[in-house]
Amino acid sequence: MASTSLHPALEGARACVFDAGGTLIHPDWERLAQLAEEAAGRRLGAEEMRRAFGEMLKCVNEPTPGGRVIDQSGRHWTFRAMYGGLGLDEAACESLVGRIDAAHEERHIWCGCDPDAPRVIDELKGRGLLVAVISNTEDGRVQEALAAAGLAERFDVVVDSHLVGVSKPDPAIFRHALGLLGVEPHEAVFVGDSYAHDALAARAAGLAAVLLDPLDLHPGAVCPRIHRLGDLLPREV
Numbered sequence: 001m002a003s004t005s006l007h008p009a010l011e012g013a014r015a016c017v018f019d020a021g022g023t024l025i026h027p028d029w030e031r032l033a034q035l036a037e038e039a040a041g042r043r044l045g046a047e048e049m050r051r052a053f054g055e056m057l058k059c060v061n062e063p064t065p066g067g068r069v070i071d072q073s074g075r076h077w078t079f080r081a082m083y084g085g086l087g088l089d090e091a092a093c094e095s096l097v098g099r100i101d102a103a104h105e106e107r108h109i110w111c112g113c114d115p116d117a118p119r120v121i122d123e124l125k126g127r128g129l130l131v132a133v134i135s136n137t138e139d140g141r142v143q144e145a146l147a148a149a150g151l152a153e154r155f156d157v158v159v160d161s162h163l164v165g166v167s168k169p170d171p172a173i174f175r176h177a178l179g180l181l182g183v184e185p186h187e188a189v190f191v192g193d194s195y196a197h198d199a200l201a202a203r204a205a206g207l208a209a210v211l212l213d214p215l216d217l218h219p220g221a222v223c224p225r226i227h228r229l230g231d232l233l234p235r236e237v
């Protein structure tokens with residue numbers, strides 16, 4: 001018989017707060033592949049970009065002595081570092097920053113909806129939970145990204161770091177969102193894909209955390225991990 005309970009981390013919770021990028025919405029891998037082909041003549045696949053992106057974030061989150069150092073300055077540093085990790089040279093990476101800028105201006109580059117996101121959000125709301133987003137952005141466009149992914153109308157609260165002037169991992173951004181929701185930290189669960197900026201930061205702010213770790217990059221995490229958002233819901237049989 002199928003279980004009807006949500007993930008144990010959500011037991012008794014009044015609110016579920018999500019990170020946006022890499023959690024609810026994903027980069028438009030097809031456009032990023034096209035840009036790389038134009039800039040460097042290489043055809044990259046979505047899967048290798050997804051893995052390179054995840055490994056790059058892991059270097060940011062858990063720097064190791066002698067390990068790869070990621071330059072976190074400049075526009076689109078995450079994609080720049082991802083392309084660098086896939087072996088594109090410095091000149092190609094530099095030219096890609098401008099190309100991503102132009103593409104992103106036209107349509108948000110994070111416009112891919114996570115395949116599980118709509119039903120997970122709807123199920124949580126159907127069970128009476130408040131559902132919110134806290135996103136670190138460079139340009140204040142998270143609402144636009146959520147709209148491009150078809151998710152915009154589903155949230156009780158959306159907090160964009162660029163618009164409120166404070167970013168994860170600062171506990172103040174969690175307090176701000178919870179204040180808008182009218183929920184205490186211990187009544188909320190945060191779900192995100194960054195170990196440092198989501199999981200550890202949320203825990204430091206008093207929330208419970210669930211790490212979305214689809215590539216199994218964080219076996220030593222101090223909080224529960226899920227492989228996909230659908231793991232928050234009762235299992236289907």
Ligand SMILES: [Mg+2]
Nearest residue numbers: 019021022193
């Ligand atoms: Mg993220």
